[in-house]
Amino acid sequence: MRRPLRAWILVGASLLAAGAGPAYAADTPPAGSAAGAGAAPAVRYTVHDLGTLGGTRSKATAIEGDTVVGSSWTSGDAAEHAFAYDLRGRTMTDLGTLGGSSEATDTEGDYVVGQSELSAGGPTHGFAYDLRTRRLVDIGTLGGSGSHVTGLSGDTVVGTSSLPGDAVTHAFAYSLRTRTMTDLGSLAGPSGVSAAAAVSGATVVGSSSLPGSPATLTHGFAYSLRTGRMTDLGTLGGNSSTANAVSGSTVVGQSRTTGNGLAGYAYDLRTGVRTDLGSRFLTRQLISGSTVVGGDGLLASSFDLTTHTSAVIGSGRGVTEVRQISGNLMVGDNFAPNSFAFVARADNGAFAYLPSLGGLNSHAAQVNGRGVVAGSAAPAASDPSSANGPFHATVWVPHPVA
Numbered sequence: 001m002r003r004p005l006r007a008w009i010l011v012g013a014s015l016l017a018a019g020a021g022p023a024y025a026a027d028t029p030p031a032g033s034a035a036g037a038g039a040a041p042a043v044r045y046t047v048h049d050l051g052t053l054g055g056t057r058s059k060a061t062a063i064e065g066d067t068v069v070g071s072s073w074t075s076g077d078a079a080e081h082a083f084a085y086d087l088r089g090r091t092m093t094d095l096g097t098l099g100g101s102s103e104a105t106d107t108e109g110d111y112v113v114g115q116s117e118l119s120a121g122g123p124t125h126g127f128a129y130d131l132r133t134r135r136l137v138d139i140g141t142l143g144g145s146g147s148h149v150t151g152l153s154g155d156t157v158v159g160t161s162s163l164p165g166d167a168v169t170h171a172f173a174y175s176l177r178t179r180t181m182t183d184l185g186s187l188a189g190p191s192g193v194s195a196a197a198a199v200s201g202a203t204v205v206g207s208s209s210l211p212g213s214p215a216t217l218t219h220g221f222a223y224s225l226r227t228g229r230m231t232d233l234g235t236l237g238g239n240s241s242t243a244n245a246v247s248g249s250t251v252v253g254q255s256r257t258t259g260n261g262l263a264g265y266a267y268d269l270r271t272g273v274r275t276d277l278g279s280r281f282l283t284r285q286l287i288s289g290s291t292v293v294g295g296d297g298l299l300a301s302s303f304d305l306t307t308h309t310s311a312v313i314g315s316g317r318g319v320t321e322v323r324q325i326s327g328n329l330m331v332g333d334n335f336a337p338n339s340f341a342f343v344a345r346a347d348n349g350a351f352a353y354l355p356s357l358g359g360l361n362s363h364a365a366q367v368n369g370r371g372v373v374a375g376s377a378a379p380a381a382s383d384p385s386s387a388n389g390p391f392h393a394t395v396w397v398p399h400p401v402a
Contacts, residue, residue, distance in 0.1 A: 043398040047355050050085050050393040053094050060393040062106045063366045063374035069104035069112050070393050082114050095129045096136050106152040111176055113149045113157050126159050128176055139174045142183050151199040158196040158204050171196035171206050173225060184223045187232050198245045202226045205243040205251050220253045222269055233267050236276055244285045252285040252292050264294045266305055277303050288325040291346045302346050313344050314351045324366045331364040331373050339363055341375055354396045359388035371398040
C-alpha cells in the first residue's frame with residue numbers, strides 16, 4: 001500500500017547547537033546542545049512522515065538499510081498491523097497478521113520479525129516475514145501456547161516461549177534457513193525458567209533461574225549456538241544478575257553486588273573478565289564495540305571499555321534514555337517531562353534534539369548505518385488546545401552542513 005512521504009525541512013543538529021533560542025521550559029526542548037555536551041554533529045535533519053496503513057496512528061520500531069518496520073492502525077482504526085516501509089520506493093507494506101493484531105520489532109536483510117495474536121485477544125506467536133516472497137511465517141512455540149521475539153541476527157531469531165502446559169518458559173533460537181526452533185534450556189535444567197534478550201552472531205544472551213532457587217532469582221547467561229553450551233555469567237558478588245545485550249564477545253547487564261547493591265556490568269566471554277560499571281548503568285544496558293550505554297533512572301551515560309572513562313549523555317535535564325547505539329551514534333528520548341527524540345555521538349559527546357512533524361513531541365527508536373533515525377513524531381494537532389496530533393512513524397535523514 002502506497003503512502004505519501006511528506007518532507008518537512010527543519011533546523012537540525014548543527015543549527016540547534018549554533019543558534020540562540022528561547023529559555024528552556026519543561027514542555028519544550030532546550031535550544032542547542034547542553035553545556036559540556038560537546039559540539040553537535042555537523043549535519044541537519046530532514047524529518048519525514050511515513051504515514052499509516054489507513055488509520056490514525058503508526059510507529060516505527062526498527063530500521064536497517066532502506067527498510068523501516070513497525071506497526072500501524074488500519075482504516076477506521078479497526079486493527080493494528082505490522083508494516084515494512086521501503087525508503088527508496090516510499091512504499092508502506094501491510095505485513096498482515098496470524099489472525100489478530102501484529103507488530104514488527106526488528107529487521108535485517110530480507111527478513112522482518114515480530115509477533116502477532118492468533119486471534120483477537122488470543123495467544124501471541126512470533127513471526128518472520130520474507131520481503132522477497134512476501135510470506136508471513138508463524139515461527140511457533142516450544143509446545144506451549146505463546147512465544148515472543150526479542151532479537152534477530154543473520155538467519156537466527158531469538159526469543160522466549162512457553163513449554164507444554166504454559167507453566168515454564170524457555171529461551172529459544174529459531175533458524176530462518178531450516179525453519180526449526182531450538183530450546184536453549186536453562187541453568188536449572190528442563191524445569192528451570194529462562195528468557196532470551198538479544199543475539200549477536202552465534203551468541204544468545206538472557207537470564208535464567210538457578211538450581212534450587214526460586215524462578216525470580218536469575219543469573220545472566222550466554223548461549224553458544226555453535227557448541228550448544230549455556231554459560232552462567234555469575235554476578236558482581238551478589239545473588240542475581242541479568243544479561244541484556246551483546247556485541248562481539250562482550251555481554252552487558254545488571255547485577256547485585258556484595259552488600260546487595262545494584263550495578264551494571266560488562267563481561268568478556270573470551271577472557272572471563274567482568275567489569276563493574278557502577279550505579280550509573282542500572283537500566284537499559286546496551287553495547288556497540290567497546291562502548292556501553294545505560295542509565296540510573298534519570299541520566300544516561302556512556303562507558304568506554306578501552307579507556308574506562310565515562311560521560312553523561314545529553315542535556316542533563318529531565319530523564320534521558322538511550323534506545324539504541326550503533327557504532328558511534330546513539331538515539332533515544334529525553335523526558336522533560338514530555339518526550340523529545342535526540343541523536344548523540346559516543347566519541348565526542350555531541351548531542352542534539354531531532355525536529356518534530358509540527359506537533360511538540362517525538363520518539364527515536366533506532367538508527368541505521370547511514371545515520372537515518374527511525375521512530376515516531378506528532379504532527380500538528382487539529383485541536384488548538386492540544387500540542388500533538390496522532391503520532392506517525394517517522395524517519396530523520398541527516399544531511400551535511402556546507
